[in-house]
Amino acid sequence: MPRPRSFMQVDVFSTDPYLGNPVAVVLDGTDLTDEEMQRLARWTNLSETTFVLPPTTVAADYRLRIFTPGGELPFAGHPTLGCARAWLDNGGVPRHADRIVQECAVGLVRVRRAGDILSFAAPPLVRDGALDEEYVDRIVAAFGVKRDRVLARQWVDNGPGWAVVRLPTAEEVLTLEPDLSLIPTAMVGAIGAYPEGSEHDFEMRTFAPGVGVAEDPVCGSMNAPP
Template identity: 50%
Template sequence: MRTFSQVDVFTDEFMKGNALAVVHDAEGLTTEQMAAFANWTNLAETTFLLPPTNPAADYRVRIFTVSRELPFAGHPTLGSAHVWLTAGHTPQDQGKVVQECGAGLVEVRRDGERLAFAAPPLLRGGPVEDHQALADALAITPEDIAGAQWADNGPGWVAVLLHSAEAVLATRPDYQRFGEFTGIGVVGPHREGGDAAFEVRAFINEGSRFEEDPVTGSLNASIAQWLIPAGIAQEEYVAAQGTVLGRRGRVHLSQVDGEIWVGGNTVLGITGQVAL
């Protein structure tokens, strides 16, 4: 039996963010066992906490979707760090936690109850020239697209800027026309005066599995790496996500000394033992 937690990330209200399953003390589990359990939980991601192999790291994490292992993902990073800390572990530096994952070392800073991770470098960036293919996938017109960028920091994202938050909320993708795109994120500005500057949605194509992710740290990280330097977003802003799914995700983005930080709250939902 191993200790197990399920948390809700990017929210301060349980069941309004993005759920994450976390297995503590996962040393000794095989890749096949991890993949099978992640498939069984049927959550967007399941993580497994392990001793670090890099002396600069406080812990190591492996991140699985229901069908594959990811080198990095945002809400699993914040959720895993929260679980590791609340389990009583002490980081080497009291002001931060250093996570080791497939993408390398990721720094997670502590800001009161909120944690934030430093956005990893993009594996693929730059503009997407074929707006027609994106428009087909999103069931919109090329004129609806204000801009598009590769935003891949692990999961394979491409980010599409629409003209308004209302356009984002109205999008109904045609997953059968995603083609090469494994994940498309759409973002659009809200009118001034609300608690969020942008609305974000994340559409995922994993073979025969098509779904919308409730709240997505990796996508918001790479969107901020595009929008802030381009002057489209301010150096500090809040993104809303999950609205269409009945969630109230809030992702806090900021640029500090040229580095993008992605923050959010995490709420503990379930603790117990798992037969692994």
Template identity: 55%
Template sequence: MAAVVNEYPFSQVDVFAPGPKPGNPVAVVHDADGLSTEQMQSFANWTNLSETTFLLRPSHPDADYRLRIFTPRAEIPFAGHPTLGSAHAWLENGGQPQGEGELVQECGAGLVNIKRAEDGLSFAAPPLRRSGPVEPAVLEQAVASLGIGHEQVLGSNWVDNGPGWLGIRLATAQQVVNLEPDFSAMGDLLVGVIGAFDDGGPADFEVRAFAPGLDVPEDPVTGSLNAGLALWLRGEGVVAADYTVRQGTVLGRGGLVTVTSEAETMWVGGASRTVVRGVVGL
């Protein structure tokens, strides 16, 4: 006997892609309150994207909607490009936020503020769940898995706002591009690497994000990592109040992330566009 299949509105949104090259896609299932966790995880495994999200009715009175976020392997409390892509899809499908010019997402990391501007959406960088120095043995594993020497590392820190990111800073953007990581050596670590361009470069920094433990060896463009890096590097005086990041270069993507500062809040944003619209049977 065939299983009962229900249809749900579906969007696939490209995030952090201001030009002709693609950014990072997220699959978004709307009105997903009737789905079980097992169905969500199974569909996320099937899409095989770095994240698949499910829009639900909010449980918090201040939230406009609730979001659950899944990698192909596991649910995570927060991620950046799924936040922006899902907000874009929610608005495009008739969502009406309670606030003027901003919307509020409820997710595993709590409430996340998202603001609208002409050039796209931005989310407020959530507080770090884990920060501070990386334990020597963990740092040794991360550096070895990147195939570089400790003399190339200008700094390292936990920058975990949900997924579990560890941040490493190199001197130049080219060093970041040249990395050839050993994913088996990296294991379950989530490693983000940042390096600066010279003046006049395509952006201020190059970033790469590696998450083999989540079945995402290299994520094309990563909002959560960039949010964590922003809080860390601003605290150390490494970054200016506003800057830009290029990501996805090695994967042939054209990701561009903007980071802006307003008082104590760091906003991470970029362009989003819906590429696929339709329904899915789950």
């Protein structure tokens, strides 16, 4: 039988229970195979499941692998924060009191500690610039909107592969009912502005059929790029 392993589920991006984005954290992922990690990620059925491992560099406090139901990601935002919280709460002691350094496939990610608040510094973009027109046409077809409703479109890829389109209003983003079968390998986000004077500036939604996640409740990696 597999040996017992410490496990937590952390609700990220909210101080109110059940209003954030949950992530599964296996606090000791040593000796697990890739297939076993992937199987566990499918079993939790969360957008991400993470595995804490010993670092391979003295610059990091721990190493993290991040799996979705459909595959592994080199970086993701809410898993980074949720894992850092779980690691600290289970006795992890960082080398520096004011920050945690996480090693993942995209490189070293720094997580700042300010009291009980954790915030990560986004890794550099691995791809930016405008989306090609053929890809935009596929996205608008999946979103069920007219091409002229896209005000801007670009890559904001710091590891997961996000492509983002901007629509004129937050309401249009909220009412999207995308046909993800038209973009089965996509990692795509939509953003739209609220009217001036609203409580929020923008509405953002992220769809990740490419890794087996129809919609991510709150996506740190897509929000992070400048």
